[in-house]
Amino acid sequence: MDINEVRKYFPVTEKFIYFNHAAVAPMNLVTCVYLNKYLDDYLLNGSINYLKWLGVVSEVRQMVAEMINAASDNIAIIKNTTSGILLVANGLDFKEGDNVIVPEREFPANVYPWLNLKGKGVEVRFAKWRDGRVFIDDLLALIDDRTRLLSISHVQFSNGFKIDITKLGAELKKRGVLFFVDAIQSMGVFDIDVLRDNIDFLAADSHKWLLGPEGVGFFYCRPDNLDKLNMTNFGYTSVVNSSDYLDYDTTLKPNASRFEEGSLNMLGIHASFGSFNLLKNAGSEKIRQNILELTDYLAERLTGEGCIIRSPRDNEMEKSGIISFSVDGSDPDLIYKQLMKNNCYVAFRDGAIRLSPHFYNTLDEADSFIDILKSMV
Numbered sequence: 544m545d546i547n548e549v550r551k552y553f554p555v556t557e558k559f560i561y562f563n564h565a566a567v568a569p570m571n572l573v574t575c576v577y578l579n580k581y582l583d584d585y586l587l588n589g590s591i592n593y594l595k596w597l598g599v600v601s602e603v604r605q606m607v608a609e610m611i612n613a614a615s616d617n618i619a620i621i622k623n624t625t626s627g628i629l630l631v632a633n634g635l636d637f638k639e640g641d642n643v644i645v646p647e648r649e650f651p652a653n654v655y656p657w658l659n660l661k662g663k664g665v666e667v668r669f670a671k672w673r674d675g676r677v678f679i680d681d682l683l684a685l686i687d688d689r690t691r692l693l694s695i696s697h698v699q700f701s702n703g704f705k706i707d708i709t710k711l712g713a714e715l716k717k718r719g720v721l722f723f724v725d726a727i728q729s730m731g732v733f734d735i736d737v738l739r740d741n742i743d744f745l746a747a748d749s750h751k752w753l754l755g756p757e758g759v760g761f762f763y764c765r766p767d768n769l770d771k772l773n774m775t776n777f778g779y780t781s782v783v784n785s786s787d788y789l790d791y792d793t794t795l796k797p798n799a800s801r802f803e804e805g806s807l808n809m810l811g812i813h814a815s816f817g818s819f820n821l822l823k824n825a826g827s828e829k830i831r832q833n834i835l836e837l838t839d840y841l842a843e844r845l846t847g848e849g850c851i852i853r854s855p856r857d858n859e860m861e862k863s864g865i866i867s868f869s870v871d872g873s874d875p876d877l878i879y880k881q882l883m884k885n886n887c888y889v890a891f892r893d894g895a896i897r898l899s900p901h902f903y904n905t906l907d908e909a910d911s912f913i914d915i916l917k918s919m920v
C-alpha cells in the first residue's frame with residue numbers, strides 16, 4: 544500500500560487535516576466510482592437490474608460477516624447502529640424487575656433504548672468510570688440473578704478507551720448474561736470475533752471507520768438468539784415467501800435477514816460496497832498499524848507540548864483510533880473553534896479535543912496539526 548497513492552482517493556486532504564473519523568468519514572473516490580456506477584445503471588435502466596443489485600447486497604452482507612467472523616446468515620443490513628440496539632431492547636421479553644448494565648458516559652444510542660424500558664419495570668444499572676476507563680470487575684459487580692443483558696461500546700466515543708471484549712464476553716457467558724456490543728468505533732479497524740468473544744448481538748454503522756455513507760448499518764444476531772427477539776418491526780421482507788405478495792404466509796426467515804423488514808437502502812449499500820473494497824485492498828492489519836502509529840505519534844507530540852492526554856493508552860489493549868486531549872490553562876472549546884478555522888477538522892467531546900485519524904492520514908499531517916496548535920496556545 545503506497546500511502547501517497549491512497550491519499551489521492553481522498554480529495555478532502557487537499558484542504559483539511561481531517562482527524563474526525565469517529566464522527567463522519569469523508570467520501571472517497573473509490574466509493575464514488577461504485578456509487579456512480581449504480582446511479583448510471585438506475586438512471587439508464589430503471590430497476591431492470593434489481594437482481595444484480597441484490598447480488599451486491601449479498602456481497603456486502605458477506606464482507607461484514609468476514610469482519611467479525613460470523614456467517615453471512617447472521618447479518619442483517621439496517622439503517623444505523625441505534626436500529627440494531629432497538630431490535631434487542633424492544634425485542635427481548637423483559638420482565639418487571641429485570642436489569643440491564645451499561646457503562647456511564649456511553650453514547651446515548653446505547654443508553655436511551657434501555658432507559659425506555661423503565662415503563663416495563665426494567666432497571667438500567669450504570670457502571671462507574673474510573674480514570675477514563677470502564678473496568679470489567681466494576682461491570683461484573685453489578686450483575687445479579689435478574690441481569691438479562693450487558694451492552695457496551697467496544698471503543699468509547701469520547702476518549703477512545705477500548706475494552707477487552709474477549710475477556711468480558713467470557714465472564715458474561717459464565718454468568719448467563721447476554722452480551723451486546725456497539726462496534727461503531729472499532730469495526731473495520733480493530734479485531735472482533737463474535738464467536739471467540741461470545742457476543743450475542745452486535746450493531747455498527749458504515750459512516751465512521753468503515754468509510755461508507757450514513758444510513759447503512761449492520762446487525763449481528765447469534766443464531767440461537769433469533770427466536771428470543773420478538774418481531775417488533777415485522778414487515779413484508781421478514782418472511783420466507785416475501786416475493787409472493789398475496790400469500791400472506793407469516794413464516795419468518797430462518798436467519799437474521801428477518802430483521803430487514805422492508806426495502807433496503809440500495810444507494811447506500813452500493814456506496815458501502817465501494818468503501819469495503821477499498822479497506823479490503825488496503826488490508827486490515829496495515830490499516831490498524833497506520834492508525835496506531837499515528838495516534839501514538841500524536842500522543843507523544845502533544846505530551847511534549849504540555850498537553851494532557853485524556854485517552855487511556857497505557858497498554859495496547861486499551862488503544863484505539865481516538866485520542867482526546869486538553870491544554871492546561873486554556874479553554875478547550877476556544878481551541879477547538881480555532882483549530883476548525885485553521886482547517887483542522889476535529890471534534891469537541893466531554894470537555895476535550897478529540898482526534899480520530901484514519902489509515903490514509905500521515906505523520907506530516909500530525910506535525911502540521913501540532914504546529915497549528917502551538918501557534919494558538
